[in-house]
Amino acid sequence: MWFPIDPRSPTPIYQQIVDGVKEAVAKNILQGGERLPSVRELAGLMTLNHNTVAKAYQELERERVIDVVRGRGTFVAAPGSRPDRAERIVRMKDIMKQLWVEAHHLQITSQDLMTMMQDAVLEWDQERGQEES
Amino acid sequence: MWFPIDPRSPTPIYQQIVDGVKEAVAKNILQGGERLPSVRELAGLMTLNHNTVAKAYQELERERVIDVVRGRGTFVAAPGSRPDRAERIVRMKDIMKQLWVEAHHLQITSQDLMTMMQDAVLEWDQERGQEES
Amino acid sequence: MWFPIDPRSPTPIYQQIVDGVKEAVAKNILQGGERLPSVRELAGLMTLNHNTVAKAYQELERERVIDVVRGRGTFVAAPGSRPDRAERIVRMKDIMKQLWVEAHHLQITSQDLMTMMQDAVLEWDQERGQEES
Amino acid sequence: MWFPIDPRSPTPIYQQIVDGVKEAVAKNILQGGERLPSVRELAGLMTLNHNTVAKAYQELERERVIDVVRGRGTFVAAPGSRPDRAERIVRMKDIMKQLWVEAHHLQITSQDLMTMMQDAVLEWDQERGQEES
DNA sequence: GTGGTCTAGACCACC
DNA sequence: GTGGTCTAGACCACC
Known part of the structure; x- marks a missing residue:
């Protein structure tokens, strides 16, 4: 999993993460059930603040793209589970x-x-x- | 010429004006050479501050959608004059x-x-x- | 004598006239002593307001590029007569x-x-x- | 970093800031990656309104002279990142x-x-x- | 704390 | 009358 972040873009960084994950899911680079890095791991890899990553994950969960399971980790949602x-x-x-x-x-x-x-x-x-x- | 403005949208108001004018031009509701309301007229009609409208017009001019002629008024650009x-x-x-x-x-x-x-x-x-x- | 006017430019029209005349003089297209069109003639030729042309001529006279002789006309200044x-x-x-x-x-x-x-x-x-x- | 502002000049104040920053960058007084004062800091130092400084920074970003990172600050762009x-x-x-x-x-x-x-x-x-x- | 937007209201140059 | 600039001050999203 990888996508570029442009800190200079007018698009907020958390939104760029949201877009990047959604694109990766649409392209099957990330597949249903697959585990995502933890908030702190991803923040470390991308040298971002962990609050920024957390906000992105919250938004992705709200859009039913990922499932956050407390104490277990974060997973790409099964395609069936995405209504709205x-x-x-x-x-x-x-x-x-x-x-x-x-x-x-x-x-x-x-x-x-x-x-x-x-x-x-x-x-x-x-x-x-x-x-x- | 008309388009709705949603003051509570996360999209800035001046950007909504930019989008609205561009859509009206694409739909031929506004045609090349046609005069737009003056900054203060439009501000009055939409109950916005004139600065907000002025910012929108400046952005539209930068994108070559309109021509601003100081002291005279604002006009939809001829289709030919839009490069970039x-x-x-x-x-x-x-x-x-x-x-x-x-x-x-x-x-x-x-x-x-x-x-x-x-x-x-x-x-x-x-x-x-x-x-x- | 001719030069293009761009009504859309952020440079005021009278300034464009000033620049155009100065360039023509620098290029010897207009020569010392040569007569310029009257304010109203030039305004007619260029479909501009005569106030705009008059303002340009005033500025050119202030810069000693031209000599305005009341009742006689407007002339390109002799090179010697331009100090400042x-x-x-x-x-x-x-x-x-x-x-x-x-x-x-x-x-x-x-x-x-x-x-x-x-x-x-x-x-x-x-x-x-x-x-x- | 310093440059004089003349509030009575016909050149708008925000444009004077733009010109000043560009000159400072050209002279290496400001170097790639260096942090500029925040909008409100610079406004305070120059006793200007923060909107005036913000407008200058937005123009400098559009010209790719600086990078504005929302929530973090404003930085001189790396020389490589300036096309147009x-x-x-x-x-x-x-x-x-x-x-x-x-x-x-x-x-x-x-x-x-x-x-x-x-x-x-x-x-x-x-x-x-x-x-x- | 960082920049971005918006209103209110003044003043300016240009036509 | 036309657009452009500026201050003052409020409020917002993002870090």
Whole structure:
């Protein structure tokens, strides 16, 4: 498990961790049931404050991406255990709209946008396939 | 021209204005050369401080979405005058990845994602078409 | 005589006129004694407010670049009639420093800066030579 | 770190801070990784409002001169992390032309201009050398 | 403690 | 009238 942290980014560090873990899960780099490093381990590895990592884990647990089991450790949630579908669908529409707005400012037609998206998705799906257990 | 502002959102108000104007331009609700309300007019209409609106307009000018002519007013930029393509392409890939990651957490297949995107794009393109001058 | 005006630039329009006239004089496109268009003529040609042009001419007269003769017209000053040397030397040092600072942020060595400057100066001197009366 | 602020200058105060920091970095008075005073510290030292300093820091971050790490502080960027070369080269040509135009109005020959520039550059390079770590 | 945002209100340059 | 800047002071998220 690894992902880059940019301390200079306007995105808070804890959010970058949240995004990084979610991406790793989406790509199957982290798989259901797999153990994550403890808060203090990860903080050590990334030279971050352990409060920052703890906050990221709390957010990931709230989003049902991971399960924190007191005294045992932190694990990637089984895919079945992630509901809050409504919230995510709203969020997806939001991201789709952002994408469409940016495309138009770039003077990219909707058709070209769909092609670009298709290509990118194929690429990420392949990365994901390679990690398949 | 109108878009809702949520003062309690974690997204800063000035950023909501930036996003709102960019969306309106992408949807052809605001067209090239069209005049925007003055900083103080818009502030009055939205019951915001003029500084907040001014900050939004400055950001929109930096992104080449609008042209600010001191002493005269603020205008939607002609489509041709918006470069910084490289920066926007990077941004688009970023948004596409976010979308793909969220989809996987929702257990939406890439194929379903493409279908949802297709539908949404059709819908927005239609809204845009209706505003065509 | 011609130079482009960018109404979108943060540089005030009257300042752009001042800069444009000064550049034309430095390049010998405008020569000592030559008549400039009247305030209203130039305003008409450039579709600007005549107040803007008048302000530019006032500034050019203050800097002794032009002579405004009431009832007769406006003329490029003879080279001899431009003192205020002290003020200009201060200004030159200022511009030189800006140039040096920008170069360092660009990671251009002072030696390369001098070479670039040499090349640019040769080019402008040639343009100037072609206009020689 | 120090530079004078002239509250009556037409150059906005926040821009004077931007210019001052950039000059200090070019002169090695501020070195890569070095911590700048916090927004409120600098505001206190200069008896300015913290918003004015914050605006300057935001502009310096946009120009990649400094790194702002939220909640931690503000640091001079490593020299490697400053791209936007194209934009800066355009800006340099601009400044070079201004210099050349001013020189001609002062009736300084191009040759004398190059000599003055050479001398000034030597002087600033020496200041810079003395700060070398 | 760190930077970021926002309101309120004043003042300025430019048109 | 137009946008831009600045102070004063409050409040917020993040470390």
